[in-house]
Amino acid sequence: MYVILGKERFNDFISRLSEMRRLFAPAVLKGYNNFAFEKVTSGKEIAIKYIPTILPPKKFFIPQRETLLEFNIAQGIDAEAVVEYEPMTIFGVHTCDLAGIQCLNMVFSERPKDYNYLTRGSKIVLIGLECNEYCDEYASCNLVNATFPCGGYDLFFTDLGDYFVIHVNTRSGDEIIKEIGSFEKVDTSHINELEKLREKKRKVFGNEVPIEGKHIPELFDRSFGASVWKDLEERCLACGNCTNVCPTCYCFDIRDEVELNLESGIRYRVWYSCQLEPFAKVAGGINFRKERSARQKHRYYRKFRYPVDRFTRFFCTGCGRCTRTCMAGISLKETLNDLIKESES
């Protein structure tokens, strides 16, 4: 089902939405082209046109730091597994980030299920927003089929000039529409406009890398020993920025923290990165990915090869964040291009 929201009513819609649950949406940050999902209460605070935020919405699904266990060791051991969550709505999620959340959903629903993630995720209402234009040269959403919406949202907004056309995808999306009310009905001219926009996008969102998505797994099958990884080794600073900003990177460390009374404490998980040196180290000091080349390679295989077998999809959503954030100028599209060149030579 589709409905129409006139632009003149957008601010009112956002205010009403923020009264229902805490509302987060893309907002402008200081600095050139910097955006972040922030708490908002009015439409004026929202950047309708934005390029991918610094951190993807995964920060709401897997907080950087999250309590797993609360314990007391005053008399024996007493521990309880807990989840911290907050009902919220996230407005303005682009298709790349919706794809990222779909990837995380798959990982954390795989048995043994992660109830911390699933409980928190079930309290989040997702409202997508279509990219009418290509965000910048770092994106590669078309390569990984993330340019157009394919589920993963409750409502999906497309900006068509004077109005938004809204796809209502779920019952909780429908409840929002019913509660806020006064949407207009959609007619064929609206749908024709939507189709026209998507047709235009199909032309503009061209092939970013000279390979078809279906051939990428084979490319990686041939590239485990490629010299491209050595080249990355020479540039990579092993800072972990690329994995922090990645919408599908979810690796974590688990740590304990005790209160000053030395009786109560928590066990929590915190984002970790396969790019950091100790990540694959075991007791006795052996490191199974000691070289930065092995660690960068691992990152790329975790995006383009390993999840294909496990989940039948890429874990790259083409958002371009890893390239935008890399201090050493390592570019995902450039790496793919180099792998193609090397495999053909």
Next chain:
Amino acid sequence: MEKMVIKDSSYRIKKAKILHTKKMTENEKFFEIVLKSGESLDHEPGQFVMISLLGIGEIPISVCSSPTRRDSFDICVRAVGKVTTCIHKLEAGDEVGIRGPYGKGFPVSILEGNSLLIIAGGLGIAPLRSLINYVLANRRDFGMVHILLGCKEPKELLFSEELEQWNERTDLYYACTVDRAAPDWAGNVGLITTLIPGVDIEPVRTFAAVVGPPVMYKFVIKELLAKEIPERQILLSFERHMKCGNGKCGRCQIQSLYCCQDGPVFNYEQIKNMSEAF
């Protein structure tokens, strides 16, 4: 922020009590543990548990007792880091937290009806002791059983009383070697690979179970292949620093495999093309 208790959380720990400890070597200590709920751990040989010292941390440790003993289980801990060093300070009566058992162990029902060549290097004897004691408790179900054991020096030998018993048994073949002998050492000296060629087996009906330090695998596999044991029948257990045990945190990943869920026991055919495994 709201908070709720999750009963089904995979991070929930079971309370357990240490029944008995024994200092085995300078670095290794043995613990017999019982779950306070009275339930059995119900593990397979080769599986591991996450042992918690709340406030200090949690680490993966192989279970070293046979699942045929159901009222308690054993672990053998080498002091190498913060958590293991603290675990060494525990004594009978102290409490620990347990999660698990986790992973795929040795597929004992598949091993039935075959001969076994069990190869342990150093601390690798710990998970293999679980398999050995399982096999001895069900001895009739298996063909020939060979146990080859290697370690650096005689003073590092673990479970020495049991080793003597194994040595005396007529229903298994036992050999032990050390890299460096002590003055009173009368046994073999040399790497564990030197024991393999002399073992008399029928390769197509033999499964090899190998656990040892990472450096050992390459050389042992070479000898086993030379004996013509099929790749699928060479079982290897890998050591990685599992943090979650649920195939999520990424710490134990060997290329596309999660050691904690897909392993830690793999057959050689599964992982022979994975350079990160070795």
